[in-house]
Amino acid sequence: MSTGTSDVDRLPPVAADEPRPDGPREALGQLVVRTVAVADPGPLLDLLPREEPLAWVRRGEGLVGWGCAAQLRSTGADRFADASAWWADLVGAAVVRDEVRLPGSGLVAFGSFAFADEPGDSVLTVPEVVVGRKGDTTWITTISRGELLPPPALAATASPQPPTDVVFADAHLDGERWQGVVAEAVGRISSGELEKVVLARDLLATSTTDVDVRWPLQRLAEQYPMCWTFHVGGMFGATPEMLVRRERGLITSRVLAGTIRRTGNDERDLALAATLARSSKDLEEHEYAVRSVADALAPHCTSMNVPEAPFVLHLPNVMHLASDVAGVVPDTDPVSALELAAALHPSAAVGGTPTPVAQALITQIEGMDRGRYAGPVGWLDADGDGEWGIALRSAEVGEDRRTVRLFAGCGIVADSDPASELAEAQAKFVPVRDALTSG
Incomplete structure (x- = not known):
């Protein structure tokens, strides 16, 4: 299920308090994004690897992802504004080929934000791979820095083992x-x-x-x-x-x-x-x-x-x-x-x-x-x-x-x-x- 992207190829995380140069490409690099429709690979959660899984699923539909093409961590009262500005810069610089054109296809980020202004740690993550399903349509999105990657083969990963003696x-x-x-x-x-x-x-x-x-x-x-x-950055649950x-x-x-x-x-x-x-x-x-x-x-x-x-x-x-x-x-x-x-x-x-x-x-x-x-x-x-x-x-x-x-x-x-x-x-x-x- 590897995308073939090395650590060197990943876009490094950008801290919220780093100054952003006038040109968003110089600040964040350029993400190359491709979305294509695929055959139904089965339950979305079954596709997740153990490391860096991301999830937002309800009644079999939603989005899952893994890997990290870009990430922002922010704190304080400006955490939402910082994230919105960072996201706008990424979107403005990205090259996107989206053959599905549904909400959740193309360039996507998963986020989890602190309840309070202080203390608190918030995270917005752009995965390397996203798989989405809405109705009868299933798609896969690959996100990388500087090159268009072919979509990886999708298959269920090894079943997770339960925690012991909790x-x-x-x-x-x-x-x-x-x-x-x-x-x-x-x-x-x-x-x-x-x-x-x-x-x-x-x-x-x-x-x-x-x-x-x-x-x-x-x-x-x-x-x-x-x-x-859902699961983002260690935070998981089932919210009503x-x-x-x-x-x-x-x-x-x-x-x-x-x-x-x-x-x-x-x-x-x-x-x-x-x-x-x-x-x-x-x-x-x-x-x-x-x-x-x-x-x-x-x-x-x-x-x-x-x-x-x-x-x-x-x-x-x-x-x-x-x-x-x-x-x-x-x-x-x-x-x-x-x-x-x-x-x-x-x-x-x-x-x-x-x-x-x-x-x-x-x-x-x-x-x-x-x-x-x-x-x-x-x-x-x-x-x-x-x-x-x-x-x-x-x-x-x-x-x-x-x-x-x-x-x-x-x-x-x-x-x-x-x-x-x-x-x-x-x-x-x-x-x-x-x-x-x-x-």
Whole structure:
């Protein structure tokens, strides 16, 4: 599955704080890109090699990639702007032969961005090989520096092996201390400081062997086909929440806020779904989230559709209140999917309301660095189309490859109960926890 590109041929990463010369070709070099249609090679995730895999897959469709033709790492409040400028330079200099012309074909980058301005490490990676599928069309894209490469033969790689003897432990805060943090947040909300805050906690999984991220990716895709299964730069998961999709002028955003745990009894779960749909606490939380998304998208849209009431999204482990917000971007607005994601982040669904107050409270009481948890994750193409989810139901593989940090968060409002919120967080750990331990 090698592309034949040596390390010398790769375009070296460019740091966000490096000055960019006036000519983008001198700054970044010229990428040569070729996309051709191919026969269906089977499940996309089965094509991934162990090293440098990239993934964004839902219900068998999406994109996978490997290798590194170019990469940007950035930090700070300007991380999105730096990435957008770097991407514009790459696109402007690239030579592209695209025989497919679908969103996700041609020049593509995968990205994962930090939740907070500081601290945080964000990454945008252009693979050497991308394989995509949409409907009945499958394609392969090769990306290199200075030469047009033939597409490699596609075949399933050797099956990944599961992690061994995985044990879990509380990371920064145990359950009791985290409930105390929730109680403090409820007190702040009740005093009128803010309306909502999203608080997260983490677990640390340790394996006696190196974790091959393809193992949990394949388990997540099998168990949660309605979610977007992703991996970028060590961050992986199966998110149910689409922050923003831009496809040829149409933008959509799926908002999730308000959660209840499933019991496994269908009749009981239907009753719980009805309870969730009537819950004033959850409806209030959901309204905050929808309003924040609609307000952020409105400046870029000529028309918008904001549902008056949410629907209940059923997942294997939980149910959510969900709303799909849609809008139309005029041809005169060149805003990209990445720029829209930057405008939306952080929404009330992962931060709170008002956002600046909620973020300050998170920094003050949450007790951990979120890293790229709850930040935008997804992909972007040269036309500005792309899909960016929120890195939820997610985890990050440590540099030692034997530790994995799992994340879960809950929206806290005035009548939140700390014990109930802890139970909700535990339910949100289940997808990744099971993916690491299932045989």
